Amino acid sequence: MSLLRKITEIRPKRVVVVLGAGVSTAAGRSDFYGMAKLLRPGEDLEYIWSASGFSADPSRWYELAGQAGLFDPVMPTQVHRLLGVLDDLTILHKVITQNIDGLEQGLPVKRLIRFHGGLTTAHCPRCDRKYDGAVMRPPSGWKHGVYVPRCECKLPAVPIRPDVVLYGEDPNWANRESAEKALEECDLLLILGASMRTKPAGDLWRSVG
Numbered sequence: 001m002s003l004l005r006k007i008t009e010i011r012p013k014r015v016v017v018v019l020g021a022g023v024s025t026a027a028g029r030s031d032f033y034g035m036a037k038l039l040r041p042g043e044d045l046e047y048i049w050s051a052s053g054f055s056a057d058p059s060r061w062y063e064l065a066g067q068a069g070l071f072d073p074v075m076p077t078q079v080h081r082l083l084g085v086l087d088d089l090t091i092l093h094k095v096i097t098q099n100i101d102g103l104e105q106g107l108p109v110k111r112l113i114r115f116h117g118g119l120t121t122a123h124c125p126r127c128d129r130k131y132d133g134a135v136m137r138p139p140s141g142w143k144h145g146v147y148v149p150r151c152e153c154k155l156p157a158v159p160i161r162p163d164v165v166l167y168g169e170d171p172n173w174a175n176r177e178s179a180e181k182a183l184e185e186c187d188l189l190l191i192l193g194a195s196m197r198t199k200p201a202g203d204l205w206r207s208v209g
């Protein structure tokens with residue numbers, strides 16, 4: 001891998017990698033633009049993907065996420081293999097991502113800064129019970145319409161929600177501080193699949209020391 005060769009030639013000690021949507025689309029995932037193509041006439045993706053939209057109609061959120069393949073297992077790409085190698089070389093400092101697909105899974109959690117959370121975990125908004133993200137996948141052979149996972153802590157059962165930041169919700173500001181600190185500390189920054197035009201990560205490059 002020529003990129004890896006170039007990286008090792010520089011002999012960095014602390015590499016920070018910023019992952020953008022391009023990394024996910026290369027792995028076959030729909031990004032926001034891909035999902036917009038799945039909308040019915042008159043639908044607003046920002047509303048469906050918002051906290052209030054999810055509360056009002058979780059079924060539509062799950063339907064759209066399922067159609068976009070967000071719950072499907074995906075084979076890791078070269079980018080994800082590169083991250084693994086950098087980690088093995090003990091030069092991977094942090095991975096900063098706005099993606100929610102969890103493709104960077106397998107790396108130590110302490111290396112990850114996920115601005116928008118991830119679909120790898122979920123929780124019950126009523127009792128706060130934690131779930132593995134697999135709970136959001138329809139059981140095999142499911143033929144009863146849109147599958148909405150529910151927590152039965154108390155009836156009526158409430159929809160489980162993914163641990164992602166939805167529109168209208170505050171991003172995790174501690175993540176932002178961690179990302180700024182990581183960028184100050186790094187001696188090599190790799191930006192992969194990101195235009196860096198989308199907030200909140202888009203203006204992070206100012207923190208590079």
Ligand SMILES: [Zn+2]
Nearest residue numbers: 124127151153
């Ligand atoms: Zn519950």
